[in-house]
Amino acid sequence: MNAARPQTTPPATAMATLLEVSGVSVSFDGFKAINNLSFQIGPAELRAIIGPNGAGKTTFMDIITGKTRPQEGRVLWGEKSVSLLKMSEAKIAQAGVGRKFQRPTVFEDQSVHDNLLMAVKNNRAPFSVLFYRPGFADLARVEELAAEIGLEEELKRKSGELSHGQKQWLEIGMLLAQDPRLLLVDEPAAGMTLSEREQTTDILREAAKTRAVVVVEHDMEFVRRLNCKVTVLHEGSVLAEGSLDHVTKNQDVIDVYLGR
Amino acid sequence: MKSSFITRNPSVLIFLALLALFTIAVTFMSEAFGAGLISTSFVKTLGKTLCLCLIAIAMDLVWGYCGILSLGHFAFFGLGGYMIGMWLMYARTEAIVISSLANAPIPPTAQEVTDAIGTQIFGVVGSSEFPAIWAFADSLFLQLVLVVLVPGALALVFGWLAFRSRVTGVYLSILTQAMTLALALYLFQNDSGLRGNNGLSGLQNLPGVTASQDTVSMWFLWGSALALGLGYLLAAWVVSGKFGSVIRGIRDDEARVRFLGYSVEGYKLFVFTLTAIIAAIAGALYYPQAGIINPAEVAPIASIYLAVWVAIGGRGRLYGAVIGAAFVSLISTWFTGGGAPDINLGFYKILWTDWWLVLLGLSFVTVTLLAPQGISGLFDRLAGFRSPRRHGAALGPDKGSLQEKEATE
Ligand SMILES: Nc1ncnc2c1ncn2[C@@H]1O[C@H](COP(=O)(O)OP(=O)(O)O)[C@@H](O)[C@H]1O
Ligand SMILES: [Mg+2]
Numbered sequence: 001m002n003a004a005r006p007q008t009t010p011p012a013t014a015m016a017t018l019l020e021v022s023g024v025s026v027s028f029d030g031f032k033a034i035n036n037l038s039f040q041i042g043p044a045e046l047r048a049i050i051g052p053n054g055a056g057k058t059t060f061m062d063i064i065t066g067k068t069r070p071q072e073g074r075v076l077w078g079e080k081s082v083s084l085l086k087m088s089e090a091k092i093a094q095a096g097v098g099r100k101f102q103r104p105t106v107f108e109d110q111s112v113h114d115n116l117l118m119a120v121k122n123n124r125a126p127f128s129v130l131f132y133r134p135g136f137a138d139l140a141r142v143e144e145l146a147a148e149i150g151l152e153e154e155l156k157r158k159s160g161e162l163s164h165g166q167k168q169w170l171e172i173g174m175l176l177a178q179d180p181r182l183l184l185v186d187e188p189a190a191g192m193t194l195s196e197r198e199q200t201t202d203i204l205r206e207a208a209k210t211r212a213v214v215v216v217e218h219d220m221e222f223v224r225r226l227n228c229k230v231t232v233l234h235e236g237s238v239l240a241e242g243s244l245d246h247v248t249k250n251q252d253v254i255d256v257y258l259g260r
Numbered sequence: 261m262k263s264s265f266i267t268r269n270p271s272v273l274i275f276l277a278l279l280a281l282f283t284i285a286v287t288f289m290s291e292a293f294g295a296g297l298i299s300t301s302f303v304k305t306l307g308k309t310l311c312l313c314l315i316a317i318a319m320d321l322v323w324g325y326c327g328i329l330s331l332g333h334f335a336f337f338g339l340g341g342y343m344i345g346m347w348l349m350y351a352r353t354e355a356i357v358i359s360s361l362a363n364a365p366i367p368p369t370a371q372e373v374t375d376a377i378g379t380q381i382f383g384v385v386g387s388s389e390f391p392a393i394w395a396f397a398d399s400l401f402l403q404l405v406l407v408v409l410v411p412g413a414l415a416l417v418f419g420w421l422a423f424r425s426r427v428t429g430v431y432l433s434i435l436t437q438a439m440t441l442a443l444a445l446y447l448f449q450n451d452s453g454l455r456g457n458n459g460l461s462g463l464q465n466l467p468g469v470t471a472s473q474d475t476v477s478m479w480f481l482w483g484s485a486l487a488l489g490l491g492y493l494l495a496a497w498v499v500s501g502k503f504g505s506v507i508r509g510i511r512d513d514e515a516r517v518r519f520l521g522y523s524v525e526g527y528k529l530f531v532f533t534l535t536a537i538i539a540a541i542a543g544a545l546y547y548p549q550a551g552i553i554n555p556a557e558v559a560p561i562a563s564i565y566l567a568v569w570v571a572i573g574g575r576g577r578l579y580g581a582v583i584g585a586a587f588v589s590l591i592s593t594w595f596t597g598g599g600a601p602d603i604n605l606g607f608y609k610i611l612w613t614d615w616w617l618v619l620l621g622l623s624f625v626t627v628t629l630l631a632p633q634g635i636s637g638l639f640d641r642l643a644g645f646r647s648p649r650r651h652g653a654a655l656g657p658d659k660g661s662l663q664e665k666e667a668t669e
Contacts, residue, residue, distance in 0.1 A: 088523065090522055090523040101516070106516075124522050126526050130501075
């Protein structure tokens with residue numbers, strides 16, 4: 001068991017870590033949702049986070065993306081180890097953290113094309129967006145992304161008309177459009193058919209070649225197919241970390257998953 | 261660039277053509293320039309209606325597109341009216357004072373002229389001193405600048421405080437009501453410097469203009485039509501591109517937009533301030549046609565009516581807002597102006613001046629329940645458009661910005 005890592009990670013490893021979360025705690029009205037959690041990920045790494053319901057997986061993502069502010073701990077980002085804790089959600093996103101929510105959240109009233117175009121990396125300030133007109137490069141990028149997520153036929157359709165799985169992909173496509181350095185994906189396979197799941201693992205594995213990807217998932221088959229290092233969360237802290245085979249042999253993990 | 265904008269938004273061209281047609285038709289039927297088929301007072305009503313359509317466009321931008329149910333935009337409308345009213349009243353009083361002192365044996369000093377103007381304007385509130393806020397009242401140009409600057413600054417400060425602390429939904433609506441109520445209460449005071457509940461009057465008389473009201477009313481109708489056309493064009497341009505995508509995204513799912521890296525607060529502030537300025541310009545054109553402005557004009561209820569117009573016309577469509585404002589305000593004039601014949605039921609007499617509000621309330625409820633897209637939704641249905649599906653269940657037009665909370669667990 002390698003839970004509760006010491007907080008004294010030497011700065012020499014800073015080059016190899018993109019995100020370093022250390023000693024973070026969050027409580028909601030006295031209930032500790034995240035308890036002295038530490039976590040690290042490198043610049044091009046795929047990581048799965050598993051854990052029972054209420055383990056704090058979503059809250060963990062909330063902390064990184066600035067939605068929830070922890071009472072304790074540090075969240076350091078990038079080569080310069082800047083703290084994400086003082087940045088707004090929008091600033092964190094601009095710094096290169098992309099996030100996919102548990103429920104597919106796309107702008108249903110707008111076309112697939114408009115959804116993707118909104119996400120394509122560009123200046124986000126109101127005035128420059130006001131005068132923005134899509135250039136050739138951006139339109140090509142939208143086409144390319146649509147092809148990547150298998151929606152090139154659907155570009156003109158309202159995204160509210162897409163199937164559940166297609167919405168999930170569109171959201172992943174919007175994340176890729178942002179060109180983030182870290183992608184946080186919350187339960188991407190929920191409600192997907194088997195073939196949709198397979199395509200989703202392919203998209204995620206492909207994305208992880210050039211960036212860090214953190215995937216929260218319940219489904220062990222899905223995690224197995226991701227074939228990556230696994231972090232097990234339980235009651236707001238890391239219970240075990242390692243390969244899937246390694247953590248599933250861990251007695252604590254077995255107790256948590258099968259104990260009750 | 262322009263041509264592609266028009267081809268992408270054919271409704272803009274249709275709207276502008278109809279507006280031009282309307283203006284030409286009124287001109288040829290007016291007493292000043294045409295056959296005299298419609299009275300000058302009705303020309304003024306039409307001109308005022310155009311201004312109400314313009315503020316409805318502002319309301320649609322801020323509410324229908326950006327999801328901010330502001331119930332305070334009439335405060336900006338009223339402030340715009342006060343700013344232009346100050347110059348109108350000052351300049352006209354000055355002309356009267358100078359002509360009456362012209363016969364005096366000794367030519368009056370500048371100070372005497374100013375004092376006389378002050379006595380004329382502020383006599384009703386027991387004062388003759390010019391308050392500091394009238395410092396620029398002698399300059400049309402500066403007061404026109406203030407038409408934009410004062411409401412713009414108020415919107416900027418209010419919006420900055422409200423949006424920065426992430427006030428949304430009903431709470432924001434209540435806050436905007438509080439703002440407009442506070443402004444009205446302030447203006448009601450005699451020492452507010454704006455003549456308390458007397459307000460500013462005589463605004464229909466343009467200083468230095470000898471043309472009759474028949475002619476002046478047409479000038480204002482043209483000016484209002486021009487402003488409405490430009491306002492429509494501006495609003496259509498704002499919502500057509502990526503900016504429109506972002507603000508509609510904010511309306512439907514604010515958190516998601518934030519995680520895409522857009523500063524939601526900045527966008528809201530931008531839209532709130534821009535629409536406040538549009539509202540102020542509409543007000544500055546409205547009150548010279550109304551002739552009088554007083555604090556009751558910025559009472560909280562006025563801004564609620566505005567939301568009702570836009571809901572009845574159809575949110576999220578610019579022409580919907582225009583239809584709603586034109587339709588409801590003209591009908592309202594008809595009913596409250598004694599145009600509608602009273603109905604004698606024998607045991608009870610329905611006086612429309614009293615019952616009009618009940619009728620308006622009922623039609624609001626009907627539209628809410630039966631045609632949530634408003635009147636313009638009927639056009640869309642005829643054209644075979646699909647109604648947009650939004651995230652979560654809609655809570656009805658009165659709370660359009662308040663979609664069922666997205667599960668964020
Ligand atoms: N905003 C909140 N207020 C109160 N409790 C919360 C809040 N967010 C999460 N929690 C609690 O924190 C715990 C962790 O939740 P969550 O991170 O959503 O778990 P997971 O995503 O692993 O299922 C749960 O017990 C949940 O009820
Ligand atoms: Mg969760």
